[in-house]
Amino acid sequence: MTACNQAEVLAGAIALGEATDAERQAYRGHVATCSACLRANGGEREIERTMACVGAARDGETWDPDLAAGVRERMNGRKRLWRTGLTVAGACIAASLLLNFAAVTGLVKIAPSFADPLVLKYNGTSITLEHRSTASLPQPTSAPRMIVEHNIVTLTRQPASASARVARVSTSSASVIPNQPPVTRDVGIKPSATVASAPVTNFGSTPVWRRNTGSGGGGGTVSQALGVQTPSLDRQTQSIVVAPAYTVRAPAPIGGETALTPQPAPIAYAQNASGTSVFEVQIDERGNPTKCAITKSSGFLSLDDAVCRAAMKTHYSPKLVNGRPVPGSYTDAFTFRSNGSGEGV
């Protein structure tokens, strides 16, 4: 403990009137040499004068509240509450025991009931429900026992004209169609048509999930369009609403695919470089490219570099989910062919 801390303790003792003569002497000795402590705490007289303020405030108080009635009321209230709680708990336990006894002895038959379907799996196109049913069970013979049969039921979404729209969702990873092969095109051949409108996947305003009967049913389901085999059970049709409607518009370069014009470095011509480089560019919610990655290299750094530079220079329309822009990604590919004229450059 430093000398100034010790002086604080001594000043406290003086303030409380507990200081001995030796302690008072020690404090006087300290403040005679330590002006900081003298300024902060003051001398003995000042300490006592300050503390007299506390005594004066205490002596001047006249407030004399009566707590007895309130405390007694709360003590009795607590007891009443305790008694009431005990009574209610006892009644609940007795009722529960009585019901259990009646159920076990067969006085009361507990009817089996349908539980809500339990969602097991949801992969974007189909939903698998675990349906607990007791309808097909044999009736209990003696004491009723609860037996639950687990039926796995697969429900598949049926959007309107889905197959036509699926074909439009081609190159973007933001669509619901995974693993679509990338579209390749030659740099030298400019497509005449400009694809300005981004593909839109609309699943309708009232999404209805229907049990997939597995017997055709129009052939327009997403699962059939994708060739996804989903198991099904031959039961009656059942419809439930599971998700709100949503629309997804994939990101696309503004000005169409031709807006991307890779300019390979001269070294590419010298090397007679050819190949296909597939790239994926991340697009933020404003449509600006943030990151480009070559997912499949052409084998030539100059070509890959040119592709990514072109992708990062282009502006995109962002991915829209329910009309709200969100970050997404755009995937495309460029195929370069060399005619051998660059040799010797």
Place this chain on the structure above:
Amino acid sequence: MPSENNPEDGHGTVSDRVGIEKGGPRMEQVYLIAGGAAIAQARVDTLVREYQTKLVRYVRRMVGDADIALDISQDVFLAAFRTLQADPERPLTAGWLYKTATNNSISHLRRKKIVRMLPLDREHETYAWRIDERSASSVDLQAAMKQLPSDQASAIMLTSYAGYSSQEAAAILGTTADAVRQRVCRAMRTLRSVMTE
């Protein structure tokens, strides 16, 4: 070899040694349990009569509000009642009451710090003090109390306001006497700066 059931070997049976009664509880014990709440209530009534004024004034200085001081003091006496209900023979001193009151006040001040960020905080000072209590020293003391951390506030209140020595206050606050004196000194410093403003 001493038999377990032989009362003359000085040990007696196991149930005798640990005080287990054979054939159910004695009638006196039954009466004691039934009358525990009544005994606790009587003792709390005595405590309330003896300490309510000092305790409420102390808590009012700590929290700066008369209504909250009444609530906190009632809680303190109710806590005493519950403690005595569990053990009617337990000695409850005024130090226990002050300790509980200090802890409750500090808890309230901590909560108040959070609530103060909301605009619903009402102005306590207007009705916390009676007109005849609004002396210069009282106002100075309360102005200083508002600036003090809770450990310094409880130290100076327990000693120079409630009248405990630094040793007793240290026992209540769970610290040392020197620490209490140091806190009193620092609280006094704040009070002095308020008075000289």
